[in-house]
Amino acid sequence: MAREELEKFDCVIIGGGIVGAGIFREQSLHGMKSLLLDQADFNSQTSQGSSKMLHGGIRYLENFDFGLVFEALKEKNLWLRLTPHISKEVPFYLPIYKHSKWPLFFMRIGLFLYDVLSLFKNSPHKILSKKKVLQQLPGLNPSGLTGAGMYYDGIVDDSKLGLECIYDALKSPACLAMNYKKVIQINGTDGDFTVVYEDMMTKEQSSVYAKKIIFATGPFTDKALKDLAIPWEPVLLPSKGTHLWLEKNALPIKDAMVLQTNDGRIIFVIPQRESILVGTTEVKLKQGEEILNIKPSQEEIDYLLETLLEYFPKNPVEEDQILGKFAAVRPLVKAGVSSSKTSRHHKTYLPQKGIHVIVGGKYTTFRKMAEDINKKVLKELGIKHNPKLTLRPLKASSVVKDPFIKKITQEDLDEIMKNEFVRTKEDLISRRLSLHSLRQIDNEELKEALEKIKLESFRNPH
Ligand SMILES: Cc1cc2nc3c(=O)[nH]c(=O)nc-3n(C[C@H](O)[C@H](O)[C@H](O)COP(=O)(O)OP(=O)(O)OC[C@H]3O[C@@H](n4cnc5c(N)ncnc54)[C@H](O)[C@@H]3O)c2cc1C
Structure with missing residues (x-):
């Protein structure tokens, strides 16, 4: 041309x-x-491989990075307001043990600061006694538990x-x-x-x-x-993070949790989309490792399951309770030109x-x-x-906002196919319908409609 x-x-x-x-x-x-x-x-x-949180980044408080947390909290609260159909505020419980990196007194200060930096737009935090935590999270390992912090962050369909x-x-x-x-x-x-x-x-x-x-x-x-x-x-100094989707009854929890690991990492356990999201590990990307459609390694999956077992010793998660797994690479930027810090x-x-x-x-x-x-x-x-x-609020939204819709019609699917840039079956199932496993759908009508869709219909280039 x-x-x-x-x-x-x-x-x-x-x-x-x-x-x-x-x-x-x-x-x-x-x-x-x-x-x-x-x-x-x-x-x-x-x-699509994030922890699916709109958050201020409570962990950055330990680096006194107040500017970053302030900005992120402002954005979090903005998007919770602008997109209530795909995001919501939920409580996060952060259990504290005798050996925890963040002891209870630190938690009190941290959570107070977190609410202050949100200009009190976050729902207010609480500090819970050991007894209260165990009532809220039955099955949690009581040995060495001293209490918990509870604060609010957002979850989103990323x-x-x-x-x-x-x-x-x-x-x-x-x-x-x-x-x-x-x-x-x-x-x-x-x-x-x-x-x-x-x-x-x-x-x-x-x-x-x-x-x-x-x-x-x-x-x-x-x-x-x-x-x-x-x-x-x-x-870049990219790092890879892995998540698991578990069956919703794999752990005895209703609310989201933040787990501190022995090696100083943080793992989120977040009930959502009729299942439980667990992640993330953070490992350095191997030299030359392909980033496009990156997959989790067995080592990272085992690490997540072992951490869960420490917190819930009576509830070992079996492999068949894993509905899905995914990995993603964090685009961390070097602090300076030749820095090894991010x-x-x-x-x-x-x-x-x-x-x-x-x-x-x-x-x-x-x-x-x-x-x-x-x-x-x-x-x-x-x-x-x-x-x-x-x-301003978005003027457009997806056809399917809730992945566990009771009813999806052929017209809905047709509309998605026509207007939402679907080119592979994975686009449709994973992102337009937000499903991570067909196994958990008990909506026969939806299953049937999905099965009926022929692969050829995805071939139309936009
Ligand atoms: C494990 C993990 C958990 C996270 N959890 C959270 C969280 O809970 N909350 C939060 O706020 N942040 C979180 N983050 C950070 C957040 O997910 C990322 O900062 C953000 O998604 C990065 O978005 P992006 O658009 O820069 O990158 P991407 O989403 O990777 O987009 C870059 C795009 O560029 C395209 N591309 C590359 N090269 C070309 C080319 N030559 N031509 C055309 N296209 C190209 C790629 O296909 C890709 O789609 C997390 C990150 C990770 C890894």
Whole structure:
């Protein structure tokens, strides 16, 4: 195709995880003509492999990182308000033992600070005696238990929030989003780039023209920039986290818990979606380990099960109570150029004029991340940034909001297939319907409808 015939965009955003989705939405709200591309399904990588919490990050208080916690708590409470159909506030119990890293007095201060930093928008915390904890969490190991802290954080359907930001952006006819399109080449200079992408299923290649480019490629960033021959020093120290979905009766709990492990880690145990989410381990990514669709290792699964057994010695979790398992890579950024320490703050870079990169941060703070990078890009394009636009509720939502809906009709499935960018059966089941195992569905109508769907119907490229 001749250069002058290429479709022209103000900005091409590479990466349709939560960060890219947030950037895309904000650009759309500013009337920009933007294109979002992802090499896989939207929100199918790190942004579907999180602990599914909207949270301030209580553990960062021990590093006195009050600014980070304050910002994240503000964002958490904003999204709980804006997306009540896919998120909610729940209590978290943090049992304290004699050997715990955080003793009870530390907990009192920490939880008080956590509520203060939320400007008292969190539901208030409590400190519980040993007796009260055991009433609340029967089956918890009583040996050495001294009490517990109880505080509130949010849980969210992580892939759905990202998808809904994309649907929201697409309310503007000037914006376009495409999944399974990998960016394979970038030519040109600021204001005049050509972006070449390949469809990962059909292998067809296409090009568009862009004034600006943003990389929101999370843990893929170092590799993506190297592959595209953009001048770049690696900035990531990625770590891999594994989660398990357990049957809801695998543990005797109704509420979420935070477990401190002997080696100083933190594991969340969160009843949700008619099951229990357990995670995460945090291990250094092996040199050269493939990040795309990364899988958990048996070692990490065993570690999680062993930790659960220490806390619930009378309730060993059997392998057949595991409904699903998943892993994801945290895009941690080095604190300094040659540092072996990581920063929890996000960072922005400009490796080449007109090419912006944003990486790090956390799911909860995606809107702030988007704002930071968009302010720079909008300024370059001469567009005035309006910080209020992204505080508005989303104008679009998914067809299926609750994965355990009592009734799903063929019309619902047809609508999802038509409007929600489904290209594989996994897209449909895992992200559009938010199911992690068909085993637990007792809705025969839904099972039947899913079985009836033919694979060919996924082949239509968008
Ligand atoms: C185990 C774990 C638990 C976590 N739990 C929480 C939590 O509970 N709460 C919280 O706030 N945060 C949490 N986080 C952090 C949070 O999940 C991440 O910070 C966030 O999801 C990163 O989003 P992202 O968009 O930057 O990356 P991603 O979601 O990985 O998106 C990057 C996208 O770029 C695409 N891409 C890469 N290269 C190309 C290319 N060449 N062309 C096209 N597309 C490309 C990829 O396919 C991918 O979809 C957790 C992280 C991990 C790993």
